[in-house]
Amino acid sequence: MIREGVAEVLKKLLDTDDIPFNIPPQRELGDFSSAICLSLAKQKKRSPMKIAQELVELLRLRRPAYIQEMNISSPGYLNFKVDWGGLAKEIIPRVLKEGEFFEKPDSRLGEKVFIEHTSVNPNKAMHIGHLRNSVLGDTIARILKWNGFSIEVCNYIDDTGLQVVEVVTALLYLDPPYYQEGSDFSEIWEKAPADQPFDYFCWELYARFQNETEKNPSLLAKRETVLHQIEGGIHPIAGFAKELATRIVRSHLDTVAQLSIFYHLLNWESDIIARGFWEATFELLKEKGTLRFETEGPNEGCWVVPFGGVVETSEGMKSLDKILVRSNGSVTYTGKDIAYQLWKFGLLKKDFLYKRWGLQTDGEMLWTTARDGEPGDRLSKKFGHADRVINVIDTRQSYPQQVVVESLRKMGFEKEANQSIHLAYEVVNLSPLSARILGMEENGEKKAYAMSGRSGAGVKAKDFIQMVKQKVIEKADHPLEESVASALASAAIRYYLLKFTLESQIVFDFDEALKTTGDTGIYLEYAHARACSILRKAKEQKIEPEWRDDCIPDPLTGTEIGLLDALSRFSSTVIKISKTLRASQLTEYAFDLATSFTHFYEHPDPEADVQTPFIHLQDKGLQTFRLSLVKAFQIVMGNTLNLMGMPTLERI
RNA sequence: GCGCCUGUAGCUCAGAUGGACAGAGCUACGGACUUCUAAUCCGUGGGUCGGGGGUUCGAAUCCCUCCAGGCGCGCCA
Numbered sequence: 034m035i036r037e038g039v040a041e042v043l044k045k046l047l048d049t050d051d052i053p054f055n056i057p058p059q060r061e062l063g064d065f066s067s068a069i070c071l072s073l074a075k076q077k078k079r080s081p082m083k084i085a086q087e088l089v090e091l092l093r094l095r096r097p098a099y100i101q102e103m104n105i106s107s108p109g110y111l112n113f114k115v116d117w118g119g120l121a122k123e124i125i126p127r128v129l130k131e132g133e134f135f136e137k138p139d140s141r142l143g144e145k146v147f148i149e150h151t152s153v154n155p156n157k158a159m160h161i162g163h164l165r166n167s168v169l170g171d172t173i174a175r176i177l178k179w180n181g182f183s184i185e186v187c188n189y190i191d192d193t194g195l196q197v198v199e200v201v202t203a204l205l206y207l208d209p210p211y212y213q214e215g216s217d218f219s220e221i222w223e224k225a226p227a228d229q230p231f232d233y234f235c236w237e238l239y240a241r242f243q244n245e246t247e248k249n250p251s252l253l254a255k256r257e258t259v260l261h262q263i264e265g266g267i268h269p270i271a272g273f274a275k276e277l278a279t280r281i282v283r284s285h286l287d288t289v290a291q292l293s294i295f296y297h298l299l300n301w302e303s304d305i306i307a308r309g310f311w312e313a314t315f316e317l318l319k320e321k322g323t324l325r326f327e328t329e330g331p332n333e334g335c336w337v338v339p340f341g342g343v344v345e346t347s348e349g350m351k352s353l354d355k356i357l358v359r360s361n362g363s364v365t366y367t368g369k370d371i372a373y374q375l376w377k378f379g380l381l382k383k384d385f386l387y388k389r390w391g392l393q394t395d396g397e398m399l400w401t402t403a404r405d406g407e408p409g410d411r412l413s414k415k416f417g418h419a420d421r422v423i424n425v426i427d428t429r430q431s432y433p434q435q436v437v438v439e440s441l442r443k444m445g446f447e448k449e450a451n452q453s454i455h456l457a458y459e460v461v462n463l464s465p466l467s468a469r470i471l472g473m474e475e476n477g478e479k480k481a482y483a484m485s486g487r488s489g490a491g492v493k494a495k496d497f498i499q500m501v502k503q504k505v506i507e508k509a510d511h512p513l514e515e516s517v518a519s520a521l522a523s524a525a526i527r528y529y530l531l532k533f534t535l536e537s538q539i540v541f542d543f544d545e546a547l548k549t550t551g552d553t554g555i556y557l558e559y560a561h562a563r564a565c566s567i568l569r570k571a572k573e574q575k576i577e578p579e580w581r582d583d584c585i586p587d588p589l590t591g592t593e594i595g596l597l598d599a600l601s602r603f604s605s606t607v608i609k610i611s612k613t614l615r616a617s618q619l620t621e622y623a624f625d626l627a628t629s630f631t632h633f634y635e636h637p638d639p640e641a642d643v644q645t646p647f648i649h650l651q652d653k654g655l656q657t658f659r660l661s662l663v664k665a666f667q668i669v670m671g672n673t674l675n676l677m678g679m680p681t682l683e684r685i
Numbered sequence: 686g687c688g689c690c691u692g693u694a695g696c697u698c699a700g701a702u703g704g705a706c707a708g709a710g711c712u713a714c715g716g717a718c719u720u721c722u723a724a725u726c727c728g729u730g731g732g733u734c735g736g737g738g739g740u741u742c743g744a745a746u747c748c749c750u751c752c753a754g755g756c757g758c759g760c761c762a
Contacts, residue, residue, distance in 0.1 A: 360760060
């Protein structure tokens with residue numbers, strides 16, 4: 034609010050886009066400053082001090098909002114002192130009045146952002162690495178929605194991939210009774226024990242299958258058969274696989290719902306195949322001249338997108354070109370992904386059929402693509418046809434994602450290619466200690482151990498949620514209600530998974546992840562609940578302050594100013610993140626906001642020997658001001674927590 | 686071999702567009718609860734920002750190079 038006002042005036046005066054701001058070394062110089070004159074000195078061929086002097090003169094005439102005083106310091110810094118009283122007069126009543134809509138941008142009708150996240154293979158339980166994906170995607174969706182975009186969140190279900198095939202094969206043929214052609218699968222389903230979650234059962238089964246194939250290669254032949262039966266879509270095993278995947282998807286949805294993560298649509302790969310997306314894409318690719326059929330070389334007999342031909346590497350000759358259709362005629366994952374990306378933008382003349390999956394715990398309907406669904410044009414809502422597409426996928430898939438985007442570009446869909454965003458993040462690994470706790474083999478040198486569904490190595494998401502909940506209960510100094518413990522666990526986990534930058538690999542360590550003090554989601558919840566408690570106590574004592582502009586003290590104390598400053602940075606922070614898509618910038622802000630409040634709470638009068646609780650203040654004007662500031666904090670903190678998908682507890 | 690990412694305090698990490706003496710949490714040590722919530726707060730200690738060059742009035746930030754680590758370069762997904 035403050036800096037933006039100054040920046041606006043400076044931009045007009047200087048005809049520049051970028052106005053950098055920073056904090057001066059001494060508080061006496063100003064509340065913030067800019068080194069813009071230093072960087073302009075060269076191009077204007079004048080001394081920075083001269084430019085600064087002139088600018089200050091001009092700025093005094095324009096009077097940017099909330100600026101009390103300006104000065105310059107050597108070698109040419111512009112320093113600004115904020116009129117904190119003036120800011121308080123503007124911001125506090127506005128927060129109180131606007132509540133959850135405080136600083137919310139107008140909706141940008143017509144701008145639709147499609148976000149795909151989670152997309153876990155439906156053949157085993159989720160682990161904490163998958164959670165990072167879901168939490169990132171969900172948070173970005175919330176932030177973009179707040180910024181006025183129309184959003185559609187989708188979870189892609191790869192139900193025809195090898196991973197599902199292997200679990201199906203394992204369930205049918207690893208242990209007796211084995212599947213007999215024509216049987217109704219009831220005996221097969223009974224193999225899953227009733228006292229264990231189905232996704233956990235499959236987690237172990239999948240890992241076991243990997244081991245068993247080494248001893249018993251005939252299983253690989255079985256796998257091959259099952260693969261074709263599922264791909265064909267007609268054999269009863271295809272139906273069985275779909276049912277298995279469906280059960281796992283339910284488990285996944287149940288898992289992420291514990292962290293308040295919901296979707297609009299489930300997209301099944303089997304439907305992409307069944308609805309002929311690939312055939313349409315294949316025609317389009319050929320029509321646009323994007324594809325090449327190889328008649329010689331290592332890719333002989335394949336349809337490829339050229340990306341640099343054949344090169345020599347230390348491992349021999351390799352092709353940089355991307356194969357979309359194998360020599361046996363089958364389509365690769367990247368091929369299907371291009372088709373899917375085209376659909377997301379509404380560039381494909383094919384569509385899914387849709388039906389309702391069910392109501393989610395947030396009260397919203399979840400839709401799914403389905404063979405027996407309705408055509409999209411008969412629905413009240415329209416899926417796909419996005420202006421921008423964000424795919425939340427870990428960084429290991431950067432190359433194939435790039436291929437998808439460049440293929441769109443080669444097809445002439447330049448605009449759509451530019452609006453295709455791969456939100457890449459580093460994976461979650463395990464610390465040596467965590468790996469040891471999980472019973473993984475360590476080689477004693479590595480700093481991080483990759484989780485692996487194949488070997489069954491990893492911290493399962495639901496286990497982790499339960500552990501954090503247990504820890505929260507242990508660490509509390511009073512008994513916690515069940516719902517409060519769950520809410521705190523959810524907040525702690527989301528915060529932990531969001532606070533790292535996208536490029537930062539999370540080396541998961543139980544001690545670190547289970548922390549309940551300091552820079553954690555618990556701290557944020559505690560600050561919010563504390564504000565609620567103050568307001569509740571005040572109400573109980575019949576103190577219900579009515580805001581008046583003349584209640585603003587002069588001068589304000591340092592901690593009051595710190596809190597006002599944090600409140601004023603809310604909107605610019607959220608707007609910035611809608612561009613950078615970096616959720617860690619929101620946790621950073623949230624922690625700063627909570628810290629500012631806690632400091633204000635602990636030391637409202639930092640210079641005084643005694644700190645008087647707000648509800649005991651004799652000065653009713655001051656009491657009104659401080660309680661209003663508490664209320665304003667509680668609202669903005671609540672809004673911030675909502676954007677991160679974290680609960681807003683009124684008491685802990 | 687080529688490409689991408691990372692290296693900041695004992696540990697885990699922030700430092701968008703280059704700005705004034707580099708920040709936080711944890712840990713260690715010393716303090717503060719008859720009080721609006723101590724899952725908190727205050728204080729102390731702790732750093733040649735991987736090394737070396739360069740650009741610049743100014744570099745953790747940009748360029749080059751070297752070192753160390755991770756990932757990718759499948760007719761897997």
